[in-house]
Structure formats: structure tokens, C-alpha cells
């Protein structure tokens with residue numbers, strides 16, 4: 001008997017059919033992946049089975065019983081646990097691993113939880129033992145790696161007696177090593193009969209884990225692929241057309257130097273390094289979380305100071321006092337955290353796609369301070385077509401878009417603009433394979449600027465860049481620091 005069965009589920013938002021006649025089932029101990037372009041309806045399905053949204057029609061059964069959770073608490077009580085990325089707890093000072101594990105209990109008004117530290121530690125240790133994870137309960141939660149935080153979130157879910165675990169892009173910010181650790185844990189849970197519904201745009205994840213891959217397009221289930229999955233065919237089914245060769249040839253470095261970094265120390269004690277970016281070139285920096293990738297990009301963008309070293313932009317000394325100065329000098333950046341740094345809050349006047357795209361350009365496009373809505377709309381329409389943004393139009397709120405489509409709007413701000421240097425920090429988080437390919441093609445077609453991309457995914461680095469450099473402990477790895485040699489870093493990046 002299937003653990004969960006969905007029959008002809010449908011759900012619309014205004015004129016958008018997010019899910020249409022969607023039927024699906026998953027057995028105990030099975031890992032099924034949902035694959036679909038941005039906006040295909042994956043999250044909508046997950047929200048219906050986890051009690052966040054109601055379907056307009058269709059039905060669900062769970063363990064043979066009819067099932068229609070009206071709240072997330074109801075779904076969790078039945079054994080359906082959704083693991084969200086647990087980065088949100090990082091900002092709470094003094095929170096230990098034990099606290100993070102038992103957090104739901106502290107805030108549950110029906111079950112006040114006034115207990116000693118000793119009991120909190122013991123309960124947390126029991127939860128970790130039960131999950132089979134080895135984590136120190138007294139460590140500061142903020143000091144954990146992204147993979148460890150993910151494990152805390154899973155252990156919390158399992159303590160709720162999960163029978164179906166839903167993971168939405170759990171590896172989005174994990175390095176290859178951290179991802180492999182997570183795979184081993186998930187395969188172990190599978191052996192124990194727990195079913196896992198897995199959403200990811202990384203084919204490496206699906207290759208390692210999925211018994212079946214269910215492909216969605218336009219809210220419908222179009223095809224299910226069994227292991228061993230032919231991913232080329234699955235991707236073609238997902239985007240509805242063949243994907244041209246995904247790995248562009250690396251090009252020779254013929255352009256002039258655009259950015260020259262010499263003797264850079266990111267922190268006072270870290271090792272110095274040099275790096276030169278040439279016009280027309282795309283360079284990717286990869287490395288584990290905390291290696292210093294974001295710190296370097298931020299410093300180049302005028303956010304945060306270098307401990308030592310010199311930067312030159314087109315041959316001239318470059319010392320940006322702040323991001324505004326960096327933009328004026330021809331440097332643009334799309335940051336890692338789209339929610340905090342890139343989108344206007346819902347309900348603000350600037351939350352439309354058109355306004356989001358034009359916001360940072362206002363002082364250049366409208367020197368007189370005049371907003372020209374028509375121009376703004378045209379820019380947005382062009383971006384919607386170019387990047388395949390799934391939206392009702394340029395005036396749609398960015399908050400009604402699926403995660404991957406929000407990310408495309410953030411990229412659209414700079415991707416087609418003139419400039420000397422484009423900095424992208426984890427630019428493809430949540431972006432589907434088809435769209436990523438189109439964006440990479442657009443980025444690589446620019447011969448007038450250099451692009452520096454930070455990504456935790458070595459495969460992505462190899463796919464996008466002419467050169468891959470590896471960062472660790474706030475420095476670029478020795479012997480591979482600059483031009484020429486760096487092609488070999490493809491090997492190293494793996």
C-alpha cells in the first residue's frame with residue numbers, strides 16, 4: 001500500500017494553474033524526487049500535503065486513510081514532516097544545538113516546557129541518538145556548518161515520528177563533501193522505512209538518492225523515470241525541449257585585465273593571494289561554506305574591508321568606500337541572500353517585478369529623479385522573455401513568484417546592464433537546469449566585462465566558468481592562484 005497517494009489535485013492562484021490534475025504516490029522506504037522548472041508546481045504540491053495550502057479539487061490518502069491537513073501541525077502530527085532550511089535560527093545569539101533541537105517545545109503554548117538545562121541536554125541527546133547523528137549538544141548552533149544545521153532540522157523532524165520526510169533543496173548551500181554526508185544519512189533513513197520526498201535542481205543529488213524521479217511541467221505530472229534515471233531525457237521532459245550542450249568550452253584569456261588583486265589578506269591572520277580577472281572572462285570560486293568566498297566578493301563590492309592587499313580596476317587603484325561607489329565605478333553584485341538583501345518587503349510600492357529590476361538603476365536611468373513607468377515595464381518584459389521568468393506580467397509582485405523565479409528577477413537587475421565587473425554570489429540557488437543554462441549562455445556572451453561567481457557547487461562552477469579557483473580558510477589554494485594553471489582546478493574543484 002502506498003504511504004501517500006494524491007489523486008487529481010488542482011490548485012490555482014488567480015489565472016495561474018499552479019497544480020492541475022496532479023496524481024502521485026510514494027511508498028514507505030522510497031525516495032522520490034520532484035523535478036520541474038521554476039514555477040512548475042513542486043512547492044504547491046508540498047504545501048498541500050504539509051497543511052499549508054488547501055487543494056481546490058482532488059483527494060489525498062495517507063496510510064490508506066483519507067487525508068486533508070488544514071494546518072502544518074495536523075500534517076506533522078500525522079507523520080508528514082517538512083524540513084526547511086534552518087539558517088533562520090543562526091541569528092539567535094547563545095542558542096545551543098540542544099536549544100535548537102527543542103525549540104518547538106519551548107514555544108508550544110499547550111505544552112509549556114520549563115525544565116532544567118540538564119533535561120534539555122538529555123532530551124536533545126536522545127533525539128540525536130534516535131536519528132543516528134553525532135553532534136555535540138552544547139555547541140553554539142551558529143557555529144555549525146550548513147550540513148550540520150540541516151541534520152539538526154532533520155533530527156527535529158524525526159522526533160515528530162516522521163514517516164514521510166519532505167526536503168526542499170536541502171543541499172542548496174552545501175559543498176560537495178557536506179552533500180555526501182547528507183546523502184548517507186538519508187539513505188540510512190530510507191533503510192529504516194522512512195519515505196523521502198526530495199526537491200532539488202542538482203542532478204548529482206537525484207543521481208545519488210532517487211528511486212524515482214517525477215517530472216512536473218505546468219502543474220502536471222508529465223512522466224516518471226525509474227532508477228537508473230536518464231537525466232538528459234528527464235531534463236528534456238522538464239523543459240519541453242532539448243538542452244544544448246551544457247558545458248561551454250573554456251576560452252583563452254585574451255582580454256585586458258579588468259580586476260587585479262594582489263597580496264590580498266581577507267583577515268589579519270589569513271594567507272595572502274593574488275587573482276586577476278580579464279575582460280570577457282568568467283571565473284568561478286568554489287569551496288566549502290565559510291571558506292571566504294562571500295567575504296571576498298563583498299570586499300570587492302565595497303562592503304567590508306580587506307586586512308591587506310591592493311585592488312586595481314582597469315589598471316587604476318580601486319578602493320570602493322561603499323557599494324554605491326562600486327556601482328559608480330562599473331562594478332555590480334547580486335548577493336547571496338535574496339530575501340534580506342535584494343527584494344523589497346511584500347506590501348511595499350517597489351515589490352513589482354518591474355520596480356525590483358529597476359531599483360538599483362534609478363539614479364542612472366532617471367537622472368532627473370523622474371520614474372518612467374513605460375521604460376521600467378519594457379525592461380521587465382524583456383527580462384521576463386530573456387530569462388523565462390514564469391509570471392503574469394511585469395507588474396506581478398515578486399512575492400507571488402516561485403523561489404527560482406524570484407532569483408531570476410534578482411539576476412535580471414544586472415545581467416543585461418553595461419559594466420566592467422559583475423559579481424554573483426550563489427546566483428543559481430533554486431534556479432532550474434534549463435533556466436541556469438540560458439542565464440549562463442547570456443553571461444558568457446558578454447565580451448565587455450569580467451564576471452566573478454561564488455558557488456559552493458563545484459559542478460556548477462565547472463559548468464559556468466572559464467576558470468575555477470578553489471578557496472579554503474580565507475585564501476585561494478596555493479599553486480593554483482592565478483591564470484594559466486587554473487584550468488586544472490576543474491579536477492581540484494571536484
Ligand SMILES: Nc1ncnc2c1ncn2[C@@H]1O[C@H](COP(=O)(O)OP(=O)(O)OP(=O)(O)O)[C@@H](O)[C@H]1O
Nearest residue numbers: 013018038039040041042043044400401402403404
Ligand atoms: N501565493 C501565490 N500567489 C500567486 N501565485 C502563486 C502563489 N504561490 C505560487 N504561485 C504560482 O504558482 C506557480 C507554481 O509555483 P510553485 O512555487 O509551486 O513552483 P515550484 O515548482 O516550486 O518552483 P521553484 O522551482 O521556483 O521553487 C508559479 O507560477 C507561482 O508564481
